[in-house]
Amino acid sequence: MARLLTKYREEIIPRLREALGRDNVHALPKLEKIVVNMGLGKSIQERKRLDEATAHLATITGQKAQITKSRKAVSAFRLREGMEIGCRVTLRGQRMYEFLDRLITLALPRVRDFRGLNPDGFDGRGNYSMGLNEQVVFPEVNPDKVTFVQGMNITMVTSARTNDEGRLLLREMGLPFRKD
Numbered sequence: 001m002a003r004l005l006t007k008y009r010e011e012i013i014p015r016l017r018e019a020l021g022r023d024n025v026h027a028l029p030k031l032e033k034i035v036v037n038m039g040l041g042k043s044i045q046e047r048k049r050l051d052e053a054t055a056h057l058a059t060i061t062g063q064k065a066q067i068t069k070s071r072k073a074v075s076a077f078r079l080r081e082g083m084e085i086g087c088r089v090t091l092r093g094q095r096m097y098e099f100l101d102r103l104i105t106l107a108l109p110r111v112r113d114f115r116g117l118n119p120d121g122f123d124g125r126g127n128y129s130m131g132l133n134e135q136v137v138f139p140e141v142n143p144d145k146v147t148f149v150q151g152m153n154i155t156m157v158t159s160a161r162t163n164d165e166g167r168l169l170l171r172e173m174g175l176p177f178r179k180d
Contacts, residue, residue: 002097004104004173012172019168029126029160029169034096036061037068037088037153038135041077049148053135054087056150060138061089061099102138103154104174110137116178119167126160128170129153 008030016028038053050067057065065087073081091099108114111132121129134149135141160166171177 005097122163126166
């Protein structure tokens, strides 16, 4: 079992019960899924960028990446409908907890000038989104073999009803939010 999942069940649930004043375990907020997305606008000209990004995303998450296609044509970006412009992975269950554990313990401390995550990245319903500037912060990616440095968006979808509940859950899980 994932280390973070064990911590959630044994330590975090009792603290959430106390903080939120709810006895029912199913009424407490929990992490439902994590979506990791790489937008590759420059992949229109170079197919290698898309191939490398999907390979890195699969290495980082442990799951095959899905290639996303454009829905609309935008002539200013030389984009036609159906062109491959990115890749994404949706993580649930065991892989989700393992990825979050690696993100907290290994990747975030390797980010240059890291002073904590922005506590305002919530969407109003308890879901948190953050971005990383390069995929090299993950130890699974060999920096010598990277030709294109690519950023990624990470969205953590929770069952929390409000931003405060979501913030409490993610802070208890170990996400290092910046102090105001």
